[in-house]
Amino acid sequence: MNEILSRYCPRVDFESYEDFFENYRCNVPENFNSAFDVVDEWARIAPDKPALLWTDDSGEMKQYSFGDIKRLSDKAANVLLSLGITKGDVVMLILKQRPEVWTMMTALEKIGAVCIPGTYQLTQKDLVYRCNIAEVKMLIAVDDEVLLSTISQSLPESTTVQHKAIVGSTIPAGFIDLRKAIEEAPENFVPPKDGTKLREPMLVYFSSGTTGMPKMVLHDHSLPLGHIVTAKYWHCVEDGRVHFTQTDSGWAKFAWGKIYGQWICGAVIGAYDTEKFTPEGLLGALQRLRPFSFCAPATIYRFLIKEDLAGYDFSFIKHASVAGEPLSPEVYHQIAEKTGMEIREGFGQSETSVMAACFTWLPVKPGSMGKPAPIFGLDLLDDKGAPCDDGMVGNISITAAGEPAEFLEKTSRKVLSKAEFAENTINSPSPFASSASLRLCEKSFNGIPGLFRCYWKDDGTTRASWFGGAYRTGDMAWRDADGYYWFVGRNDDVIKCSGYRIGPFEVESALMEHPAVLECAVTAVPDPMRGQVVKATIVLARGYESSEGSQAFIKELQNHVKRVTAPYKYPRIVEFVDELPKTTSGKIQRNVIRQRDAKE
Numbered sequence: 121m122n123e124i125l126s127r128y129c130p131r132v133d134f135e136s137y138e139d140f141f142e143n144y145r146c147n148v149p150e151n152f153n154s155a156f157d158v159v160d161e162w163a164r165i166a167p168d169k170p171a172l173l174w175t176d177d178s179g180e181m182k183q184y185s186f187g188d189i190k191r192l193s194d195k196a197a198n199v200l201l202s203l204g205i206t207k208g209d210v211v212m213l214i215l216k217q218r219p220e221v222w223t224m225m226t227a228l229e230k231i232g233a234v235c236i237p238g239t240y241q242l243t244q245k246d247l248v249y250r251c252n253i254a255e256v257k258m259l260i261a262v263d264d265e266v267l268l269s270t271i272s273q274s275l276p277e278s279t280t281v282q283h284k285a286i287v288g289s290t291i292p293a294g295f296i297d298l299r300k301a302i303e304e305a306p307e308n309f310v311p312p313k314d315g316t317k318l319r320e321p322m323l324v325y326f327s328s329g330t331t332g333m334p335k336m337v338l339h340d341h342s343l344p345l346g347h348i349v350t351a352k353y354w355h356c357v358e359d360g361r362v363h364f365t366q367t368d369s370g371w372a373k374f375a376w377g378k379i380y381g382q383w384i385c386g387a388v389i390g391a392y393d394t395e396k397f398t399p400e401g402l403l404g405a406l407q408r409l410r411p412f413s414f415c416a417p418a419t420i421y422r423f424l425i426k427e428d429l430a431g432y433d434f435s436f437i438k439h440a441s442v443a444g445e446p447l448s449p450e451v452y453h454q455i456a457e458k459t460g461m462e463i464r465e466g467f468g469q470s471e472t473s474v475m476a477a478c479f480t481w482l483p484v485k486p487g488s489m490g491k492p493a494p495i496f497g498l499d500l501l502d503d504k505g506a507p508c509d510d511g512m513v514g515n516i517s518i519t520a521a522g523e524p525a526e527f528l529e530k531t532s533r534k535v536l537s538k539a540e541f542a543e544n545t546i547n548s549p550s551p552f553a554s555s556a557s558l559r560l561c562e563k564s565f566n567g568i569p570g571l572f573r574c575y576w577k578d579d580g581t582t583r584a585s586w587f588g589g590a591y592r593t594g595d596m597a598w599r600d601a602d603g604y605y606w607f608v609g610r611n612d613d614v615i616k617c618s619g620y621r622i623g624p625f626e627v628e629s630a631l632m633e634h635p636a637v638l639e640c641a642v643t644a645v646p647d648p649m650r651g652q653v654v655k656a657t658i659v660l661a662r663g664y665e666s667s668e669g670s671q672a673f674i675k676e677l678q679n680h681v682k683r684v685t686a687p688y689k690y691p692r693i694v695e696f697v698d699e700l701p702k703t704t705s706g707k708i709q710r711n712v713i714r715q716r717d718a719k720e
Contacts, residue, residue, distance in 0.1 A: 513621060520589075654690065
């Protein structure tokens with residue numbers, strides 16, 4: 121049995137989903153810190169054990185052991201301490217998938233500093249806002265030309281940033297050469313005497329909503345333990361085997377699939393450090409990394425089915441999964457036919473570990489996110505907070521987010537004793553110590569590993585989403601008679617047309633069955649008679665571009681939707697575009713389409 125995993129999970133193997141759901145438990149030590157308790161422990165037990173297998177667009181390959189990660193993170197921690205970065209200080213990383221991502225995230229955890237991962241596509245406005253509201257003390261980035269220009273323009277307005285470091289060969293004046301600094305730093309690292317506590321801040325993700333400025337999702341040191349379920353029972357990683365999740369390090373999917381749960385399980389992280397996604401580049405990386413398990417956003421699978429896959433070997437991939445947004449049944453079936461991969465969908469947020477998934481014991485229902493993960497007490501709630509019956513659309517909610525006593529009364533999934541749920545007071549002199557939103561969650565937080573603490577510095581949003589003992593995700597779904605959950609859309613994505621509630625995903629799934637459609641996004645457009653009508657924004661597949669202006673072709677697509685799903689759901693407005701707006705993690709930004717339409 122895996123020596124690290126068994127320390128936190130008294131039982132690892134289960135006979136069925138029901139057995140897993142009822143009996144999975146996770147022991148959460150009061151002072152758990154994954155940098156020491158996972159990375160350094162693997163380095164002690166098996167220093168040569170592979171931890172990271174890295175490749176890039178040039179085909180270069182590098183491998184790092186847990187001994188390497190420990191040594192490099194110790195040196196990096198010494199660099200940080202020498203600059204005055206200490207417990208509670210906030211450091212932003214914009215490192216794509218350079219090996220330094222893993223080194224620096226581990227080093228920051230060792231000294232108790234707070235990590236904010238960022239995407240390389242941030243604008244000047246984005247950077248200034250993030251640095252100032254989070255009180256970022258140090259910014260570390262890759263030497264990307266556009267990114268360096270953006271950082272230089274943002275620094276005069278980013279008043280809290282004291283140190284800047286670059287990973288790469290182009291080091292602007294006034295910036296630290298991080299690789300050189302780590303190379304020259306001493307290897308002997310002495311952990312700070314005050315250490316870290318489980319409930320102290322560790323990681324912040326900026327999660328963009330459809331309105332207002334991005335929210336700061338605050339996680340503590342229990343997050344890695346929450347991702348055991350993500351890695352072991354959904355990704356199905358195996359000790360010593362390569363797991364490859366394709367995502368940028370600036371997104372929460374990185375925490376889901378490229379560091380925490382995978383390393384607890386002893387898996388090797390597969391990393392493809394690409395400057396720009398192309399299907400050909402990804403396919404080449406897959407052949408080099410040869411992962412045992414693979415996870416990607418739905419967008420990547422949609423692109424892959426349009427490629428000639430006949431010359432590629434996929435036999436080494438034993439488990440495939442998808443998250444970020446739903447995968448249409450049409451794409452599921454085409455991937456299965458062309459590659460042999462059976463894709464298992466999962467659902468969660470930046471705020472959580474995996475909340476629902478088509479876990480390994482469950483038959484796949486294409487288009488469904490599967491069944492609830494244990495511990496969370498997942499349910500669908502209506503507008504009044506009452507549980508929804510099967511077939512009714514409700515807000516996906518974690519009902520076990522309240523007081524420990526309430527949690528133990530409401531669910532039979534045993535996690536921790538009340539004593540283990542006891543809250544820790546945050547005494548460190550950091551920006552977090554005076555956060556009212558943090559204190560708000562201290563009162564109601566029951567210590568479920570994998571659940572965020574609060575929206576930092578945003579008491580209103582925290583109160584609006586997390587109250588009455590439940591955290592409401594804002595994502596809508598319905599449950600079938602077998603207990604499977606089916607995603608409908610964000611509560612502000614659901615279209616209300618002539619009294620009907622229409623989920624974007626079901627219309628998108630219908631359109632994706634037409635061979636002319638490469639990608640699509642379905643949104644609402646205001647209508648004086650119907651309230652709202654359905655609009656489809658479509659990227660056409662190769663060979664169909666000439667049909668774009670044809671009214672007969674538009675009618676064909678509309679009739680196709682009427683045949684595949686209910687007639688009232690067909691798109692009354694159809695627009696063709698070259699590409700859809702997306703985050704760098706591949707998630708379609710329907711809110712951007714709505715905002716564009718509102719300006720026209």
